[in-house]
Amino acid sequence: MASTLALLSILFSIFFMLFTLIEATHNTTEKTQPIIIPLGSFLAPKGENTSWQSSSGHFAFGFYPKGNGFAVGIWLVNPSENTTTVVWTANRDAPAVSSKSMLNLTEQGLLLQNGNRDSAMNKDLRDDSEENLVSKASMHDSGNFVLYDENSTVIWQSFDHPTDTILGGQSLTADDYLISSISKSDHSRGCFYLGMQNDGNLVAYPLYSRFSDLDAYWASNSWDLTYIPKQLSLSIQGFLCLNMSDEDDGDRLCLNDINKHSKKLHNNTTSIYRATFDVDGNLRLYEHQFDFESKNSSRVVILWQALNDTCQVKGFCGLNSYCSFNMSGDAVCKCYPGFIPSNTKSVPIDCVQTHSKDDCESIEDRTLLYNFTHFENMHWGDVPYSVIPVLIDMDTCEKACRQDCVCGGAIYTNGSCNKYRLPLIHGKFQNDSSSTVSVALIKIPSNIPIIISPPTSNNTNVPKPKVVIDNKKNLIMILSLTLGVVSLICFITAVSIFFTYRRQVNRYAMLSESEKLGFTEECSLTSFSFDELSESTGGFSDEIGRGSFGVVYKGTMGDNNRIIAVKRLEERIVDAGDREFRTEVTSIARTHHRNLVKLIGFCIEGSKKLLVYEFVSKGSLANILFEGEVRLSWKDRMKLALDVAKGILYLHEECEVQIIHCNINPQNILMDEAWNAKISDFGLARLSKRGHSRTKIEDDGTVKYLAPERQKEDASVSVKADIYSFGVVLLEIICRRRSIEMNNIHSPGExxxxxxxxxxxxxxxLNKLIRHDEKDVDWKILERMVKVGLWCVQDRQHLRPTMKNVILMLEGLEDIPVPPSPARLLE
Known part of the structure; x- marks a missing residue:
């Protein structure tokens, strides 16, 4: 009897365990079953339907705030802090959409309606040859947003297109890469790139670099494994590992030890893991812990990071700056002595020289021309352009750099002297426990006062630089006397100019009032009032363009309702007074060429300055190349290139006063009814305030068209700068893509x-340069245009041809030699 009861008890226990297991499996399946999103569902930035959540509520897909608008992405909800952590963004470099936008789930995918423009958000993420129509979608608890066809087959998923984050269950293959965001609030592409190479090594680079070994600042060093890993995977348990594939769990290298770092809140805690390539260029593994008992309880823990020293990230600090640490141990960027910040960003910070270009080349004895500041334990990430092969002392190294006009600084280490040119890049302090001490010699003009605040830190592990300044009393005395005399002469000159100006100003005012300067009839210009232009443009309501100097509006004028384009110049940009402005406008009006947009009028009322141009109906070249559906034959492309070249040649050599455009790009090239290219915005660079010509262009994102010499603050401008910009535009006409492209590329080299x-x-x-749908390619024209474009984009100015030679080469009237590599660092 007892044995029978024992047997029944065992059977009952087994039955209860099986029942519990089945029930648990059922509950788990029910809990993790993704919520189906049917066709016709929609989202809006405001209202009730702003996002589609996963079944657990931890992830959501939809609209989130971006600047003054909204973006579409996936985020992880932190209920205790009432914040969101964005893990994926669609079309991350696109501008923010308005609050009136709508996202619809259609058979073609996700359709974003933004005002009058519709775009398929996943158009660039699917193969054009796919014919499967979307049947439904779902937001998974893993953070993966998926589109299915009618057979429930996955036809697109966000896990296949990572931005700066991978989640548990997601992998990064050799075809994928992570690019950091600009900031924690702006998830556009930032400054750093992390990719899995074909040799199995996971490597981090500055984004705009050569992607060579010298540019890399972190690597997993995993190429020497028995089986070369092909992907980086993050498991749902939080292991960040390198392995061959999803099936090869045995041969893997894990970057973190989760048992060492993870501490749960208690047993009722669930965790979600993410590996993010952060804004500062460091790869970190995060754990988000959620409490089952309290839905509003969660916390975030950093389990692992690739680098413990942020200063090791190449590109964290910009040009002519170095990385150090503040009192709280945070990495900061500072300019070298003799340099000042050129932007207002916190990082990366670029620095430019406080002095204008000197006459080093024309001076034989440069002993008194420069001083030197010494930094111990300084390291630069660039390659020296000159290495003195013999052992010398520090004074000799300093003298060698002083006599070399190209030298911007040198590193001296135990008799070795390496010279570097400006800009100095990737500067940082490093701990060197050996007896070898490296000293950085920073060259600055002798008339620049040396004021240094050495970086400090409360972290004993952070290297503290030792700054040494040459003490040359005699030189300082001579310079002080010289500066005193020069200052006195300048003061006397300034007083004389002031009183002379006061005598002349009334005479100029009377002349302007009585004769109206007499230039309107001469140049056939019309002087408009501000009210006239406001009425003709409907109160400046119809905006048709926005450029470096102001906004362009469409309007009508006269009894025949002639269509005009009115450019309203920004008041903070224009530097000239009324008379100087009229003089420059007169010079612009005297230019007459079929490939230049004609100026027909102007307006000056106080600080309000406007220019009236002829209306060019077909829009800009940028719209045709990058957004339009117009098919361009190779003869049409050659005609476009020649039209632009002839317009630039007229500005450089054929008009009365030479005009350097300074801002040649597809936005400033317009197309008329006969499909003739016309250049706009010429002559406006001379009206801008000092420094605006460069900084404003950078704000507009057209810095990629600037010649290398123009990216220096104090660089002089020559016609060769326009040649370089034309070369970039010519290559874009050939390939019908932007000069810097992150989408639809197969390798970082593209x-x-x-x-x-x-x-x-x-x-x-050359067949790789053209799109796969191109037909009837004229290979002779293609080769000729490519060779001309490569000559124009040479970094060295003297290698670029003149615009007259460019036209002869494009027309086949002059032989084109084989061009060298355009990149300076590759020469």
């Missing part, structure tokens, strides 16, 4: 168009 074009030309593979 990001920079000029470098990729040279690689294809050198390899004899």
């Amino acid at each position: 990001i920079l168009l000029s470098s990729w074009a040279y690689q294809c030309f050198e390899a004899g593979q």
Whole structure:
């Protein structure tokens, strides 16, 4: 009897365990079953339907705030802090959409309606050859947003297109990469790139670099494994590992030890893991712990990070600056002595020289021309352009740099002297426990006072630099006397100019009032009032363009309702007074060429300055190349290139006063009814305030068209700067893509168009430059245009041809030699 009871008890226990297991499995399946989103569902930035949540409520897909508008992405909800952590963004470099936008789930995918413009958000993420129609979608608890066809087959998922984050269950293959965000609130592409190489090594680079070993600042060093890993995977348990594939769990290298770092709140805690390539260029593994008992309880823990020293990130600090630490141990960027910040960003910070270009080349004895500041334990990430092969002392190294006009600084280490040119890049202090001490010699003009605040830190592990300044009393005395005399002369001159100006100002005012300067009839210009232009443009309501100097509006004028374009110049940009403004406008009006937009009028009322142009109906070249559906034959492309070249040639050599455009780009090239290219905004660079010509262009995102010499604050401008910009535009006309492209590329080498074009030309593979749907390619015209474009984008000015030679080469009237590599660092 007892044995029978024992047997029944065992059977009952087994039955209860099976029942519990089945029930638990049922509950788990029910809990993790994704919520189906049917066709016709929609989201809006405001209202009740702003997002589609996963079944657990931890992830959501929809609209989130971005600047003054909204973006579409996936985020992880932190209920205790009432904040969101964005883990994926669609079209991350696109501008923010308005609050009136709507996202619809259609058979073609996700359709974003933004005002009058519709776009398929996943158009660029699906193969054009796919014919499967979308049947439904779902937001998974893993953070993966998926589109299905009618057979419940996955046809697109966000896990296949990572931005700066991978989640548990997601992998990063050799075809994928992570790019950091600009900031924690702006998830557009930032400054750093992390990718899995074909040799199995996971490597981090500055984004705009050559992607060589010298540019890398962190690597997993995993190429020497028995089985070369092909992907980086993050398991749902929080292991960040390198392995061959999803099935090869045995041969893997894990970057973190989760048992060492993770501490749960209690047993009722669930965790979600994410690996994010952060804003500062460091890869970190995060754990988000959620409490089952309290839905509003959660916390975030950093389990692992690739670098413990932020200063090791190349590109964290910009040009001519170095990385150090403040009192709280945070990494900060500072300028070298003799340099000042050129932007207002916190990081990366670029620095420019406080002095204008000196006459070093024309001075034989440069002993008194420069001083030196010494930094111990300083390291630069660039390659020296000159290494003195013999052992010398520090004074001799300093003298060698002083006599070399190219030298911007040198590193002296135990008799070795390495010279570097400006800009100095990737500067940082490093601990060196050996007896070898490296000293950085920073060269600055002798008339610049040396004021240094050495960085401090409360972290004993952070290197503290030792700054040494030359004490040259005699030189300081001579310079002080010289500066005193020069200052006195300048003061006397300034007083004389002031009184002379006061005598002349009334005479100029009387002349302007009585004769109206007499230039309106001469140049056939019309002087409009502000009220006239406001009425003709409907109160400046119809905006048709926005450029570096102001906004352009469409309007009508006269009895025949002639269509005009009115550019309203920004008041903070224009530097000239009324008389100087009229003089420059007169110079612009005297230019007459079929490939230049004609100026027909102006307006000056106080600080309000406007220019009236002829209306060019077909829009800009940028719209045709990058957004339009117009098919351009190779003869049409050659005609476009020649039209632009002839317009620039007229500005450089044929008009009365030479005009350097300074801002040649597809936005400033317009197309008329006969499809003739016309250049706009010429002559406006001379009206801008000092420094605006460069900084404003950078704000507009057209810095990629600037010649290398123009990216220096104190650089002089020559016609060769326009040649470089024309070369970039010519390559864009050929390839019908932007000069810097992050989408639809197969390798990092295709990001920079000029470098990729040279690689294809050198390899004899020009067919890679054109789109796969191109037909009837004229290979002779293609090769001729590519060779001309590569000559124009040479970093050295003297290698670029004149615009007259460019036209002769494009027309086939002059032989085109084989161009060298356009990149300075590759020469």
